[in-house]
Amino acid sequence: MASALLLVVTAVALGAGNGAAFDPNPLQDFCVADTTSKVRVNGLPCKDPATVVPDDFFFAGVDKPGRTESRRYGFSALSVQIPGLNTLGASHARVDVAPGGVFPPHYHPRASETAVVLEGAVYFGFVTSYPENKLFAKVLHKGDVFAVPQGLVHFLYNNGTAPAALYATLSSQNPGLVLLGDTLFGSGLADDLLAKTFLTDRETVHKIGAKFRS
Incomplete structure (x- = not known):
């Protein structure tokens, strides 16, 4: 009986642990990505800690729009590449939306998202899962922050006359789109x-x- 109970408790604990997070928990202070390595693991291989420098935790240029433009939708996205975030379960991006442009309905299968408006204003929201399909949306202005739960469909719409920019943080190193x-x-x-x-x-x-x- 004791062994059976232990087996059940172990199974529940393992299930709870797997459901708590999709990215693995780090086992050290940091694992700065070694982008030159040909080895591929869950994340990227770690640099030798002795070779890590402050620039591994730094990114310049987020004050400027990205160059990956979507002519179809009118937005651009700049991925914030910080090697020191490797294995820490986070990624960042600057998103620019032209007047009349949209970041159309989409979802991130492995991440929740929090975004802060840097410039302009956008209509930003998400829809809950079936069968409720309830819309949660607001017009956001500079300095406003909005959060989107993991896996839910969400969107951005710049229905104003000025360009808009946002800084988004996602709770996965590889959130998917x-x-x-x-x-x-x-x-x-x-x-x-x-x-x-x-x-x-x-x-x-x-x-x-x-x-x-x-």
């Missing part, structure tokens, strides 16, 4: 399937899909 429109219409899913999903006809789905495949 799933753009709903691109996933559904740009992946080759059958028109029949999408027509039934969106309660419309194949012709409408085909026209929408063509925009994502061009």
Whole structure:
């Protein structure tokens, strides 16, 4: 009986531990990424601690927009690359949204997100999971902060006349990004399937899909 109870307790503890976080907990003060190594692990290999310098925890240039522009949606994203964050379960990005532009509905499968508005104003929100599908959204201004729970669909919309910029922090080294429109219409899913999903006809789905495949 005692051994059976121990087995159950162990199983519950392991399950709880696995469910608490997706990124592994660090086993040392830091593991600065060695970007020159060809070894690939869960994260990146660690530099020799004796060779670590202050610049490994530093990034310059977040005051400027990123160069990865989306002509389709009107946003750009600048990934903040800090080697010292390796294995610490966090990533950062600056996001710029042009007037009338959007960071369209998407989700991060492995991370929650907190974003602070640096400049301008945006309509920012998320939608809860099925069946409630409840919208939580606000117009955010400079200095405002908004949080998005892990795995929930969220969006940014700059419906003003001035450019907007945000600084986002995500709770995973590799949060993942799933753009709903691109996933559904740009992946080759059958028109029949999408027509039934969106309660419309194949012709409408085909026209929408063509925009994502061009």
